[in-house]
Amino acid sequence: MAVTFRAGQQLVSAVDSTAVIVIKAPAQEGTLTCGGVAMTTAGEQVCAAEPDPSLMGGTQIGKRYVDQGDTIQVLCTKAGGGTLALDGQPLVIQAAKPLPASD
Amino acid sequence: MHLTLLLDMAVDGFGDRVVAGPASAGITAAQLAARSHSGAALVRERGANAVVYLAVNGPAFPVALFAAARAGVPLVPVNYRLGQRQLDALLARHPQALGIADPDSLPHLKRAGLDAMTTDEWLAQTGIDRGAGDTGADQDGVAIVIYTSGTTSEPKGVLLRHENLVSYVLGSVEFASADETDAALVSVPPYHIAAVANVITNLYAGRRTLVLEAFTPGEWLRAVREEEVTSAMVVPTMLARIMDSDEDKSVPSLRSLSYGGAPMPAALIERALREWTRVDFVNAYGLTETSSTVALLGPEDHRAALESPDPAVRARLSSIGRPLPGIELEIRGPGGEVLGPGQTGRICVRGEQVSAEYAGVGRAVDDRGFFDTKDDGYLDSGGYLFISGRTDDTIIRGAENIAPAEIEDVLLRHPAVLDAVVFGVPDEEWGQRIEAAVVARPGMAVGDVELRDFARQALRSSKTPDRCWFLDALPRTETGKLLRRLVPDLIARAD
Numbered sequence: 001m002a003v004t005f006r007a008g009q010q011l012v013s014a015v016d017s018t019a020v021i022v023i024k025a026p027a028q029e030g031t032l033t034c035g036g037v038a039m040t041t042a043g044e045q046v047c048a049a050e051p052d053p054s055l056m057g058g059t060q061i062g063k064r065y066v067d068q069g070d071t072i073q074v075l076c077t078k079a080g081g082g083t084l085a086l087d088g089q090p091l092v093i094q095a096a097k098p099l100p101a102s103d
Numbered sequence: 104m105h106l107t108l109l110l111d112m113a114v115d116g117f118g119d120r121v122v123a124g125p126a127s128a129g130i131t132a133a134q135l136a137a138r139s140h141s142g143a144a145l146v147r148e149r150g151a152n153a154v155v156y157l158a159v160n161g162p163a164f165p166v167a168l169f170a171a172a173r174a175g176v177p178l179v180p181v182n183y184r185l186g187q188r189q190l191d192a193l194l195a196r197h198p199q200a201l202g203i204a205d206p207d208s209l210p211h212l213k214r215a216g217l218d219a220m221t222t223d224e225w226l227a228q229t230g231i232d233r234g235a236g237d238t239g240a241d242q243d244g245v246a247i248v249i250y251t252s253g254t255t256s257e258p259k260g261v262l263l264r265h266e267n268l269v270s271y272v273l274g275s276v277e278f279a280s281a282d283e284t285d286a287a288l289v290s291v292p293p294y295h296i297a298a299v300a301n302v303i304t305n306l307y308a309g310r311r312t313l314v315l316e317a318f319t320p321g322e323w324l325r326a327v328r329e330e331e332v333t334s335a336m337v338v339p340t341m342l343a344r345i346m347d348s349d350e351d352k353s354v355p356s357l358r359s360l361s362y363g364g365a366p367m368p369a370a371l372i373e374r375a376l377r378e379w380t381r382v383d384f385v386n387a388y389g390l391t392e393t394s395s396t397v398a399l400l401g402p403e404d405h406r407a408a409l410e411s412p413d414p415a416v417r418a419r420l421s422s423i424g425r426p427l428p429g430i431e432l433e434i435r436g437p438g439g440e441v442l443g444p445g446q447t448g449r450i451c452v453r454g455e456q457v458s459a460e461y462a463g464v465g466r467a468v469d470d471r472g473f474f475d476t477k478d479d480g481y482l483d484s485g486g487y488l489f490i491s492g493r494t495d496d497t498i499i500r501g502a503e504n505i506a507p508a509e510i511e512d513v514l515l516r517h518p519a520v521l522d523a524v525v526f527g528v529p530d531e532e533w534g535q536r537i538e539a540a541v542v543a544r545p546g547m548a549v550g551d552v553e554l555r556d557f558a559r560q561a562l563r564s565s566k567t568p569d570r571c572w573f574l575d576a577l578p579r580t581e582t583g584k585l586l587r588r589l590v591p592d593l594i595a596r597a598d
Contacts, residue, residue: 007455008104008242008266021104023273061116062278075273077112096277099427101287101308101334102361102387102396103300 001038002029005072010042015051018059018080024073026086032074034059035082057083057090065091104269105242106172109307110136116279117309124162125330126286129311135165137232142170142225144233149218151201153248155194156180157212158205160293160314163222165302166229167203168247172265173236177245180294183208184581191215193250193258196462242266247299248462249391260462261391263299270455271300271394272307274429281310288326288335290315295582297336297364300395310334320348331356336387338364339371340583346374347521354379361385363396365583366490366508368515369421376409388423388490390476392467394456398432398488400424415483421512422487430454432488433473434481447481447491447504479506496587498527498535505537505566513561514539514568517554519547522577524585525568539568540590542576572597 005025012019013034019042020032032039035051059065061079066072067086073094074084084091110132113122118133130138146154154171156164156178164180171178179197181190183205194215202212202219212219220228246265250258287305289312291297305312313330315323318341326332333356337345342362345352360382362372367386376384383402389395400423408420426432433441434448442448451473459474460466468474479491491497491506498505507525514523522542527535539558543549551571559567574597578589 010104021108021273061112075278077108078115096280097428098277098280099275100361100383100385100399100401101304101310101359102275102363102385102399103297103304103336 002031003041004029005032010077011039011074012042012046012078013037013039013080013082014046014049016080016082017078018076018082018084019078020059020065020074020076020084022072023064023075024071026071028071030072030087032072033085033088034080036085037082051082055083055085055090056081059084060093064094064096066094067091104266106246106265106268106303107139107169108269109272109303110139110169112278113306113309120283120309121311122306122309123165123312125313126311130162130165132306135169135306138166138226138229139169139173140235141231141233142166142229143173144236145228146170146174146176146201147236149201151199151218152176153197153200154178155197155200155202155212155217156204156293157183157208158203158222158293159183159316160289160291160298161222161316162314163203163225164293164298164314165306165312167225168299168302170229172246175241175244177248177262179248180299181250182292182294187211189258196260249294249296249299251391259464261458262460262462263296263391263394263458264460267394267456267458268299268303270429271396272303274454274456275396275427276304276307278307279309281305281308282333283309284331285310285333286330287312288315288323288330288332289313290318290323290335290337290341291364291582295364296389296391296395297582301336318344320345321350324348324350324352324354327354327357333357334359334361336361336363338362338583339367340365340579342367342375343371346371346378352378354382357382359383359385359402361387361399363387363389365579365585366492366511367421369512370516372405372420373409376405386423388488392457392459392474393430393452393454393476394458396427397430397452397454397456398423398426400487404487415485418489419483419485419487422483422489424488425486426452426488427454429456431473432482435475439469442481444482444484444486447479449494450476450478450480450488450490452476496526498525498537500527500530500533500535500537500565503565510537510539510558510562510566510568513558514541514554516561517549517557519543519549520554521545524577524587524590526587526590528591536569537566538570538572538594540572540574540577540594542574 015035121129202217386400530536
């Protein structure tokens, strides 16, 4: 089910322990999936589902994931076994652009 | 977007890593999380609606920060050096708070009627397992209340929401980017925004933080060497004292030194860059209202400026660099119009980390969401930001607007000058004339005429002080901010 994303929104996976937070929201509605199954807004009831075995590439905590067109950016806050995808297109890890520590 | 999210991520990512205190006896991320649960349960048990922290920095501080966050109540770090009247006035605003204090400060909390304990009691109490209760559900609640130092007016309570602080961390720090052996030395007091930012940014990076309770150059240098500190943050007055000390200044482990909190004299940073050639210097500019840093001058910028034959690039050593990626910055003229490069005006910022919210007042932003920092400055052609000073400090001599900082910077280049302040004095002919008060270095003498001649060589005569006063010390906050409103009184007494 396509949803409207907003920055700060937290989503959890139905197939594994993956959780993400939306850093940059796309202008369009979309469906974010993990392991091929739509993710759910944190706090709402999650119906556990079986993942698509071909979409189990895994997520890494603290990494930022983006789509090809750079329309969405999510931060992985809990790692899991699934692959993140937006409307069927797998997300990829965005290279870190570290700033020097200032505090 | 809740602060406890950062802690929970740290537990998942590197739960066994020591994140606060000495490498051998510090608190791990998992222990910090356990204490935050215990502390939150205690806060609820006591029916407190805030946690007041009236103590020096130490392990009790991050525990208090995350316990308050977990309980869904604000942490209010209060300046333990305030006079009794000011302290009572602040504490009266938080009558239902749970108080944590040093033994010396505990009577202040008791007198204010707060349910209070010492930092040792707090650490003992939060070491008890009280189970894992629910985290405060309000994702957008107030996480921290910091009272401004009140350099120009009465202290105001700045409200920093979870969203502001988490946005700042996610926008400026890479998760688990620190090496296991990295250690950051913190020497700012806990009621300063830099100390709050320090806890959360270093935790998210996986960097251990160490606290220097009372700053002296010798203690700071010793801590850096003995604890093999890799990064540190200082305010300019601390760096000046380190550079001026006779101590061994070798800092073999130090890779990064950031500075901020007050303007850095150019002569001082040049000296530090030459003393510590292998250290990366970072100049950070931010306000309490902006959840710490909004612009920074990085290590490469420092080196390029020090070595460049181009005066415009050299000048950037006095700039505070470029805005962070999550910050939009505009220079505005008197009518609110956006000014171009090279034009001085008000520095205004917008971004998720900008709270701009005051207790009892609300958010101080314009209809486009921009916050006026009340600092004057300009951008150069490369987008580097230069601060001229606080708008309120500007001297208007004739029709000319003069920033005291530019003149102070010149006076501080005189070898016999340890500290300097420049201010306007009412004048029948000019509206305001320029006067300066300086502190001479111990054992060195300099006269009024000599100093004014020295200033005139670098500045137009309209910017040369008409008179230089001599004082034993200038009134500064411990983070180095000048208390300008106290200067005229000191002058009157020196006269």
